[in-house]
Amino acid sequence: MHDIRTIRENPEAFDAALARRGAEPLAETLIALDEKRRAVITELQTGQARRNEASKAIGAAKAQRDEDKAQALMAEVSELKERLPRLEAEDRELTEALNARLAAIPNLPLADVPDGADEDDNQLVATHGEPAAFDFDAKEHDAIGPALGLDFETGAAIAGARFTLIRGAMARLHRALGQFMLDTLADEHGYEQVVPPLLVRDDAAFGTGQLPKFAEDLFRTTDDRWLIPTAEVSLTNIVRDRILPAEALPLRFCALTPCFRSEAGAAGRDTRGLIRQHQFEKVEMVSITAPETSEDEHERMTGCAEGILTKLGLPFRRMKLCTGDMGFSAARTYDLEVWLPGQDRYREISSCSTCTDFQARRMNARFRTEGEKQTRFVHTLNGSGLAVGRTLVAVVENYQQADGSVAVPEALRPYLGGLERLTAGG
Structure with missing residues (x-):
């Protein structure tokens, strides 16, 4: 606003x-x-x-x-x-x-955001890790996954296109990834874990910028609530209509939730596999800061997401999105793109955005310095830390073996009882 x-x-x-x-x-x-x-x-x-x-x-x-x-x-x-x-x-x-x-007007881009029309004009900031060399033809996750528990056919039979049933070894890996991400953010980076509502009212969706412009991208219930497209909506609205003491800032929240998106504008895109689903799980980070520290917080938040990818041993790169590719509420966005050898390309796995005071004005979220009468709007930031399904895709493709099994990254083995490899029927 x-x-x-x-x-x-x-x-x-x-x-x-x-x-x-x-x-x-x-x-x-x-x-x-x-x-x-x-x-x-x-x-x-x-x-x-x-x-x-x-x-x-x-x-x-x-x-x-x-x-x-x-x-x-x-x-x-x-x-x-x-x-x-x-x-x-x-x-x-x-x-x-x-x-x-x-x-209805989007947030204004910060001065360092590159001008451009679409993703082709995004700016490469840094590349981390080298893609692994395979001595066999690398496959995509939708070719490897079915034998290990990615059941696309049953998911579609139950709920329709863009739904997947995850079972067996893949279900264990999926659960391990989400818990690993939460533990890393809470234990190493000081994020407070939250279990937020998955249904929100109009004013909450308005506060983070989903309404009124993007209603068609959401799922609405019969009692006029909205299924969250990301935990950003619930987490950011924690400070709605509040005046926070300056000494309480920054606030940092994280949550692992299902997310629901209609993908109204994605017809024909990524119809195979787990890349673009109506329902998926994601670990979300939200920070509430004073304006003076939001720049540093944006770098810190992005670094937290990068740290998770590094621990998992996944090659990735950081991109600064151009003005034409940023989201409605963002003033600057870094996308982290992970290397997928089956697709032979980088794909987005996390977006970390600073929204300056744009969302705060919509939510009337303010803070006051002790001894001062005047209040100021907080700055809000949000980022994926990470999208669980896409991280599972990245692990499956980067750790695939010639026999169709998938090696388990060392960071995840404690969450899987020491298991080192996922195999059919495992």
């Missing part, structure tokens, strides 16, 4: 930042709507003050037995009582219209 006062103060900068996002200039339209709203507010406040003043004057006129003046004042008050509700209604309508316009 954007601050109309900031737009009024520097409309050229606002439009220039929107242009980097590929959007048309909006400052003039927004300012005109705001000026109309402010004029109505001024007229309303003037009318309210005059009504109060005239109401008091009626008694004084009657005390002086000036009936003509009293009658004139009574007529004026009567007219104001009819006019003020209309002004109040107009104020509400204009405020709602302005807020609706502001709510």
